[in-house]
Amino acid sequence: xxxxxxxxxxxxxxxxxxxxxxxxxxxxxxxxxxxxxxxxxxxxxxxxxxxxxxxxxxxxxxxxxxxxxxxxxxxxxxxxxxxxxxxxxxxxxxxxxxxxxxxxxxxxxxxxxxxxxxxxxxxxxxxxxxxxxxxxxxxxxxxxxxxxxxxxxxxxxxxxxxxxxxxxxxxxxxxxxxxxxxxxxxxxxxxxxxxxxxxxxxxxxxxxxxxxxxxxxxxxxxxxxxxxxxxxxxxxxxxxxxxxxxxxxxxxxxxxxxxxxxxxxxxxxxxxxxxxxxxxxxxxxxxxxxxxxxxxxxxxxxxxxxxxxxxxxxxxxxxxxxxxxxxxxxxxxxxxxxxxxxxxxxxxxxxxxxxxxxxxxxxxxxxxxxxxxxxxxxxxxxxxxxxxxxxxxxxxxxxxxxxxxxxxx
Numbered sequence: 394x395x396x397x398x399x400x401x402x403x404x405x406x407x408x409x410x411x412x413x414x415x416x417x418x419x420x421x422x423x424x425x426x427x428x429x430x431x432x433x434x435x436x437x438x439x440x441x442x443x444x445x446x447x448x449x450x451x452x453x454x455x456x457x458x459x460x461x462x463x464x465x466x467x468x469x470x471x472x473x474x475x476x477x478x479x480x481x482x483x484x485x486x487x488x489x490x491x492x493x494x495x496x497x498x499x500x501x502x503x504x505x506x507x508x509x510x511x512x513x514x515x516x517x518x519x520x521x522x523x524x525x526x527x528x529x530x531x532x533x534x535x536x537x538x539x540x541x542x543x544x545x546x547x548x549x550x551x552x553x554x555x556x557x558x559x560x561x562x563x564x565x566x567x568x569x570x571x572x573x574x575x576x577x578x579x580x581x582x583x584x585x586x587x588x589x590x591x592x593x594x595x596x597x598x599x600x601x602x603x604x605x606x607x608x609x610x611x612x613x614x615x616x617x618x619x620x621x622x623x624x625x626x627x628x629x630x631x632x633x634x635x636x637x638x639x640x641x642x643x644x645x646x647x648x649x650x651x652x653x654x655x656x657x658x659x660x661x662x663x664x665x666x667x668x669x670x671x672x673x674x675x676x677x678x679x680x681x682x683x684x685x686x687x688x689x690x691x692x693x694x695x696x697x698x699x700x701x702x703x704x705x706x707x708x709x710x711x712x713x714x715x716x717x718x719x720x721x722x723x724x725x726x727x728x729x730x731x732x733x734x735x736x737x738x739x740x741x742x743x744x745x746x747x748x749x750x751x752x753x754x755x756x757x758x759x760x761x762x763x764x765x766x767x768x769x770x771x772x773x774x775x776x777x778x779x780x781x782x783x784x785x786x787x788x789x790x791x792x793x794x795x796x797x798x799x800x801x802x
Contacts, residue, residue: 422740426747430740431620433751438575438621440762441582443479446770451476451487454539457519458489458546465508468493468501470546473553475600478560480577482585483767486543490550498548502533505546509537541771552708555682556601559707562678563608567615567669576624577607583625586757588728593716598725602703602713606632609642613661615669626740629733637726641702643709644670650702654695656709675706683707701725 459470474488475481493501512522520540528534535546547553564573584591584603593599610628611618618624641648646658684707696704700722701714717725739750752759 426740427620427623430747430751431622433748434579434620434622434625437582437752437755437758438579440765441482441758442575442578443481444767444770447483447767450540450770451481451542454487454520454542454544455489458539458544461508461512462491462505466493466501466504471554473550473557478557478574480574480581480604482578482581483762483769484585485769486545487539488545488547488553490547490553492549495549498533501548502527502535505535509535542769552684555684555707559678559682560604560608562674563611563670566674567611569619572618572621572624573607573611576611576618576621577604579621579625580607580628582755582758583732586761587755588725588732590721590725590728596716596718596721598701599713599716601705602701602716605644605703605706605713606642608706609644612644612669613663614666616666626733626736629729629736633726633730633733637701637722641696641698641704641712643704644675644706648702648704650698653698679707686710 455472455476462468462470468491470489470491472487472489475485476487491501491505506525506527509522509525512518513525515522523538525535525537528536532547532550537544537546560573564571567573581591581600581603584598590597591600591603593602607624607628610624610631614627614631618627635642639650640659641650641653643658646660649657649659686708696702696710696712697715699712699715699717700719701717703713705711705713736754739747739754742750
């Protein structure tokens with residue numbers, strides 16, 4: 394990941410630079426209380442994680458768009474992001490990317506808009522299509538709604554496919570019944586429904602930036618992480634104390650902003666624990682999944698610091714936090730600090746209150762989804778279809794080492 398320099402012999406950051414996290418340990422909270430809290434968390438995850446019905450519906454929508462575009466324009470369309478990674482929320486969109494040559498993106502985008510708009514008027518269309526719009530942003534994007542699911546179609550985004558492959562490799566390495574994916578779903582749930590800090594198009598955290606922050610927590614603290622709630626707690630505790638004004642988050646450590654572009658790196662305190670990702674693993678992923686910058690990118694060699702600086706594990710000059718505005722930076726920092734304090738207060742309460750209080754920690758999630766209704770399985774003629782909810786589902790039912798979750802009974 395480039396040439397990094399260590400700031401001192403010990404390579405660790407002093408308390409005067411970054412507040413050293415001191416989260417509650419299992420021994421302080423009690424093993425039984427942790428187990429009870431993780432059980433409640435499991436129930437929360439069941440109402441937001443992918444289901445058999447949502448998987449079928451999203452696959453059908455993807456297949457429909459692929460056939461439509463391939464048949465009319467002859468170009469291939471591939472899914473990437475949270476849907477193939479199986480970490481999407483019930484309200485999550487479908488990310489697709491079309492490959493048709495970089496020189497013809499404008500013409501391809503215009504043709505695709507015309508095709509989708511024709512489907513809006515097509516009474517015999519396989520699915521209901523509406524609200525087609527072309528967004529000419531940093532990444533050209535077509536947005537539409539297909540059968541109540543937002544679909545984003547980008548162009549020639551090979552980087553998105555490579556990121557998907559990289560995160561799959563990480564999930565398989567971590568194992569523990571897809572703990573990485575389950576933790577991402579839980580943290581996305583809190584960030585999206587409760588704290589409202591997820592969404593790059595609103596100047597907030599992008600999904601990939603959030604996934605990189607979760608990976609950072611696993612990389613440095615994996616030895617103490619055995620359940621999604623433990624990951625959420627460590628995530629909130631660590632980043633509520635992080636010195637964003639002076640450091641970038643990177644899998645190599647903490648990069649001093651003042652050192653850029655030299656990238657002086659310091660190691661966070663992790664009680665001497667081993668790192669999750671070995672040098673060989675990182676080197677393999679960089680060789681396999683890194684995408685060169687486009688030749689015309691004048692800023693391709695230097696990371697541009699902003700307010701929330703998160704270095705792309707696959708491209709060290711890509712700041713994944715660049716979408717965050719200054720005002721939203723303060724909003725994000727405040728939300729994470731409040732979440733950390735609130736969750737810690739819940740965990741130290743008596744066992745009698747912990748179930749009720751954890752559900753209260755996710756009030757919007759429970760209000761919106763506890764009924765079992767999901768917007769991504771809505772039957773437009775008959776209202777909502779009930780989401781598949783396996784009453785006896787256990788994490789062991791997730792197939793180990795597979796890129797998809799197995800929810801079949």
